[in-house]
Amino acid sequence: TQSTRPQRILGAVQQNATRGDPRSVVRAIDQYCRNQEWAMNVGDEKGCILDSVVSEVNPATVLELGTYCGYSTVRIASLLPPHAKLITLEFNPEFAVIARQVIAWAGLEDKIQLVEGASGDLIPKMKEQFGVETFDLVFLDHWKDRYLPDTKLMEECGLLRKGSVLLADNVICPGTPDYLEFVRSSPRYESQYFKSHLEYTKVEDGLEKSVFLG
Ligand SMILES: O=C(NC/C=C/[C@H]1O[C@@H](n2ccc(=O)cc2)[C@H](O)[C@@H]1O)c1cc([N+](=O)[O-])cc(O)c1O
Numbered sequence: 001t002q003s004t005r006p007q008r009i010l011g012a013v014q015q016n017a018t019r020g021d022p023r024s025v026v027r028a029i030d031q032y033c034r035n036q037e038w039a040m041n042v043g044d045e046k047g048c049i050l051d052s053v054v055s056e057v058n059p060a061t062v063l064e065l066g067t068y069c070g071y072s073t074v075r076i077a078s079l080l081p082p083h084a085k086l087i088t089l090e091f092n093p094e095f096a097v098i099a100r101q102v103i104a105w106a107g108l109e110d111k112i113q114l115v116e117g118a119s120g121d122l123i124p125k126m127k128e129q130f131g132v133e134t135f136d137l138v139f140l141d142h143w144k145d146r147y148l149p150d151t152k153l154m155e156e157c158g159l160l161r162k163g164s165v166l167l168a169d170n171v172i173c174p175g176t177p178d179y180l181e182f183v184r185s186s187p188r189y190e191s192q193y194f195k196s197h198l199e200y201t202k203v204e205d206g207l208e209k210s211v212f213l214g
């Protein structure tokens with residue numbers, strides 16, 4: 001029977017990465033997706049920008065919207081201080097099955113909680129069910145038409161504090177025009193665009209970093 005792309009990505013990790021070495025997991029996925037088949041990981045070029053923002057924020061609590069195969073999940077978690085926690089939301093059960101195995105291969109199960117479901121349903125449950133106060137960093141990389149409604153929902157649910165950082169992938173390609181307009185025009189956010197390229201291609205894309213001002 002035909003394998004799926006996420007299954008092939010997991011295979012590349014198991015064949016080429018060292019158990020317990022998160023950076024080797026990141027490298028194995030990038031090499032596979034650059035040389036064998038494209039996949040919608042944030043990738044190494046935008047990944048370096050992601051690394052710098054994570055290191056600068058040094059977050060104790062991180063929310064990732066959109067796990068997919070766990071590439072950015074592992075990339076972020078590998079940079080977190082001890083006792084820091086990353087919650088990642090994944091809607092597709094098949095992707096979740098793969099991501100859990102990628103996370104396990106990296107040895108990061110203790111830092112990462114993968115929750116299955118729709119962001120719109122799960123965000124309102126963050127405080128009561130997952131014991132979260134506020135998020136220091138949110139990485140948005142799920143359905144592009146959900147970036148804006150979920151940002152408003154996180155505000156309404158009191159999950160953002162003065163200084164919380166939102167980092168959004170794909171603000172140019174595929175694009176998130178309504179989100180971009182909102183964070184760039186709202187007086188409650190200080191936004192900055194990091195120009196880059198769509199993963200594994202020469203097409204322009206970028207990350208938008210938006211600090212919530214409270
Ligand atoms: O479409 C893109 N991303 C959508 C990602 C969606 C992911 O978020 C999950 N989710 C989790 C929770 C939800 O509530 C909803 C979905 C979905 O189950 C999927 O795992 C995309 C597309 C391109 N591209 O070049 O075409 C490049 C990129 O970097 C991209 O991120």
Ligand SMILES: [Mg+2]
Nearest residue numbers: 042141169170
């Ligand atoms: Mg993306």
